[in-house]
Amino acid sequence: MSQIHNGMAADEMTSVRWVKASASDAMNDCVELARVGENEIAMRNSRFPAGPALIxxxxxxxxFVDGATKGEFDGMTV
Incomplete structure (x- = not known):
């Protein structure tokens, strides 16, 4: 595996453990996160596991979590 970088194919990140929210369904409709460094987290779309990971x-x-908790993105989910 090459060094982890922004935009790389998420399925090439073989040394990380992807996690998702318990509210995610079994149909791969989830955002997944993985710790990739001391101060970095990768994010991917489970529907496209070979797609790009954002760091x-x-x-x-x-x-982001603070804004979501405060409802700042609620209008985007309807």
């Missing part, structure tokens, strides 16, 4: 810092993920 975020832990603080970027924390800001």
């Amino acid at each position: 975020f810092t832990c603080s970027e993920i924390a800001a």
Whole structure:
């Protein structure tokens, strides 16, 4: 495996463990996250496991989760 980088094929990240929310269904409609470094987290779409993985810092993920918790993205799920 080459060094992990933003936009690489997620299925090439063989050393990581992908996790998803328990609310995700069994039909692969989920966003999956994997820790890829001390301060980095990869995100992928489970419908496209060979698609690109986006790499975020832990603080970027924390800001996103905070916004989601506060309902800032609620209008996007209807």
